[in-house]
Amino acid sequence: MFAPATGSASGCRSPRPLSVAEPPGRPIFPAMKSAFVTVGTTSFDDLISTVTAPEALQVLQGLGYGKLVLQVGRGAVCPEAFATAAFTLDVFRFKNSISEDVRSADLVISHAGAGSCLEVLEAGKPLLVVVNDKLMDNHQLELAKQLHRDGHLYYCNTRTLVETLQSMDVSTLKPFPPGQPEKFAAFLDKAIGI
16 A cells, blocks of 8 residues: 655656646647656666656657656655646656546556556556566566566666657557466566576
């Protein structure tokens, strides 16, 4: 169970202001899509910094995303939420369940934790996994590679996140067979070489 955020509404303090292009008049995309970013129960500051950098926000807007929801975990990087006519950023540290955030997202950008990957794949949502290169003994990379080879997700690291967002085609992703935890366990064994 996660503890609720404390402090400001998001539980975060903004390290720097974010800027998003504000189009004149009505938003460019009448039916804005939503992206959800999750780092799980720990922290992945490089992911949060990268996905909220001006270049990444511009790419997301260009792809029709008008809302970005960040689950920042225990990280030190925690942007302040904002809303404009063109773009909304919502931020939280933890909540009891992220299932509704996953369900309402058109794209999920996640750390490479097995639990997060399974939850998103079973929800049938397009998934972009961002592997944390700073982790030692990185079995998460093996998991992401195998799930990508099987056509279930895209993966990248923080250095290639923007490029991957621009080049990926989520319509080509294959559904992950739901409700088969034993299949996922066998898949994990195969991916990490057990």
